[in-house]
Amino acid sequence: MCSVRVASRMNARLPAVGALILVCATASGLHAQDAAQYRDKVDRLAARLEAVRAQVLAKDSIGSPVDTVRRGPLRLLVRPERQAFLAEVADITWDTLATMLGADTLLILGSHVFVHVADDSRLRLPPDVGQYRIWRLGEPRDVAADLARFIVHTIWEGLDATLRSWLSNPAGLDSLSNTQAEAVYVDLVTAPWELVKACRAGDLEACARSLDLEVADDTVSLWYTAEEQRRRVEKGGGTWWDIYNRKLPDYIGCTGGDDAACSVYLNQHRWMIGAPLSASARESFLRVALEVGGEGALGRLARSEAPATGGRLSAAAGVPRDSLIALWRDRILAAAPAQVIITGATGWTALAWVLVLAFLALRSTRWRNP
């Protein structure tokens, strides 16, 4: 931990500019595997950060003394009296991000991020930086968690469109929790589609398709049987206006019994239909992949050039796709919720307690001679 004190002109008119946290990284050419290159890049970033800061300070005539807190590529500009608090926040945030994503992953971050507290309302930020406002300065741990979540979101925003359309907005990239896995388990066992049933039964290819890990021209047929497609069309296909005007030959063909028309219709109306397993299932898969991949997994995901999402996630995890799917499936099945059916232990324990309590009632002092 090092903090550099930057002496500046005093300006008492802007005391509200409190903790100014600047997370700065770059999106330029990311191949910094080796340390020297990485360090070089970081140094250049630092220089740029100084420039930005100078620009901000000049623009707003901030005269109060400002400290800089550095953690890896994280740089925070802080007001001296909040230095201790935000240094702690920076520590925790950095730890979280580093273990979650790997140190170099932060370099994926496509823009600068200012993080400032709610009372810094008069601050005008440079137009080229992302910003995040902390509404409440509470426990450092909570602030750091919010900050880390925000940075992850920003990172995901910086990824390519294919990945973002596969999973629009992951809640976080830390490892799969049991509650999340349990929710996915419910999806897995309740989805009525043939493909998911096959996946549940152990067909890994079916799992891959259910999770939308494959690419194909006719995605809809990759996911659903003809019968399922028809049912879907009948249930929700076409607007009233479309049908009234008979402008949808595929719709009419599909409901009339033409299987091909169904897939054509659904491929044209992709908003009507998604992959058989839900977005939360996909997110759980992503989390498993990142967890298996360990440090740097997100970087590998971003850099992978495999055509299908399955291949990219496999690259991120560093294991073959099917092993990854098998692993994911095991994790999900293991997260099955507690049984509704009462186990012997529970039942007998309850009865034992009943006996204990009945005995206590018998031994009450009221029944003995006082």
Next chain:
Amino acid sequence: MFSEVDPRSPTPLYDQIASRIRIAIAAGDLVPGRSLPSVRHLASRLRVNPATVVQAYRALAADGFVEMRQGSGTFVCEVGTGRKESERSAQARQLVRGLLSEAARRGLSAGDVAAAFRAELGSEVE
């Protein structure tokens, strides 16, 4: 005759009960052969110990006024006229004795009492 007894009186309760029955027999209120109330009934009615009633009945039986028949109750016996007379006079003497002792306590002489008697009763006594 089977009404209140006075537990505060120095005369024992059984004696009070027995003497009342005795007077009733002597006065002819209780005719021979008539049964006396059961011990249970009398004890409950007078709120006295049943043993007290039994004691009273025993005393009466010992004097020959009543006869206790096992299992069926207590019955008034035939009492001779002389016996009745003597019982009556005994009762009267007892009353007078009590009166005289009370008078003595108050410092009155027997003559005072006799004079009072005459005054109260008029010429009947003569």
Next chain:
Amino acid sequence: MSNAIETRAVQRRMNKAFEIRDLALNVPSGSIYGFLGPNGSGKTTTIRLLLGLLRSSQGSIALLGRSVPADMPHILARTGFVPERPHLYAGLTIGEAVRYHSAFYSAWDAERAESLRRQFRLDPSQRVGRLSKGETGKLLVLLALAQNPDLLVLDEPTDGLDPVVRRDVLSALLDYVSQCGATVFISSHLVHELERFCDWVGVMDDGRLVAEMPMGTFKNGIKRLRVLDGPAVVDDAPFTLLAREPSDGVSAGEIWVVRDWQASMSQYFERVGASLREVVDLDLEEGFVELLRTFRSPNA
């Protein structure tokens, strides 16, 4: 079995100020035993000890020949108890309360219960919680008598009842006793009430049994004497002098309260040169008061 209740050296400390000490009760079988004592003298505590509701710290208690509290269920099956404070379930009607109570007694006499109910004019559909004090007392006595007990323990059964109810209750009690010959242990601070039917009395004061004797002895032994020219010091009298005070002022002499009196003792006064003017029998209440007076201040 000669004693229905027998306690030996029973001890029980209730609090700093009060304890039951050296309690040795002997209640002969078949007797009606009046358990006297002022309020707070330990009557109720003693009864609670007898019924196993309190445990004595020392000594032994036997009821009907069985030991307390080991044989309590057997004892209670043959003992009718009328507590000072009613404990019946307030939500039940009289009919239900009687029915509930009867379920626990094998010797229950339903006919007696019914005739007592009619005699006491209790309405079976009335709620126990709404009964007047007198009605509650009658109900408790009804329950105690209908279980055909060999021993009746009554804790102030007539306390706070009006004279009519009191008469009803006592009549029913004596009727039962003369019919079934049960032993009755009855506590009261209303002394004159017990006078007419008790054949034994025990007197409690301050947690101790002051006296226990047959009623006859108790009543005959205590007299009030009017004495003229009594000696200043009484040391060789054949009776016990309990109290000595000037007469009421109208009649001359002193009033002596004596115990263990017999008629032949009047010679004593002639011997010491005094004259005995009057011998007054004390009733139970007066005797009781005198007894307690000497117990509390033995030197008076």
Next chain:
Amino acid sequence: MFREILRTQWKWSTIGVVVGAVVAFALPLMTVQGAGTADARWIEVRQLLDDQRSWAQWYPLLALAVGLLVGTSAWTNDHRVRHVYALTLPLPRWRFVLLRYGAGLVLLVAPMLALAVGAGVAASAATVPSGLHAYPVALSIRFALAVVVAYSIFFAISSGTTRTAGYVLSVVGAVVVVQLLFRVSGGSTNLLTAIFDRMVTWPGPFEIFSGRWMLIDV
């Protein structure tokens, strides 16, 4: 004898038992009201399970309430007059307590059965989406056990003297005070949570209450 004890018990806890039974019958029916279609989409299944979960809390609460009403009613009268009637009745005390306890249990069979019947009716009336199952028997058994445990707890507590209740309360109070001291001295140990967790996880007495009260579940 038992019949008379049962009769008094019934008289004291009629409301608890009758209302408990009615609610116990109605609860499963309300739980599945509007339950989904056979080929539900995942969002509908999720909705159904969420609905189930939101109803789930009412089952243990009902069990607690019924147990509380019947358990405490056994001794309210004796507490009110501050004397235990049964102590002067001619039977061993343990026997009387067991009879009283048994009387309450017998009455509690009504809400238990009502819930079982309600759950059975509800399960047969509801359309259960594929992949999910109805568990009327498991739910009924869980409810029955929870009712008995709750009843036993409150029966035991109210069997005690007011002094016993005082002890129980002062222990709870002491825990709260210790917790506050911890808080003040900056400690992060949460004693209350720890104790609560112990109670509701195996083998704590309340484990039966914290289980899955789902009529329809995976």
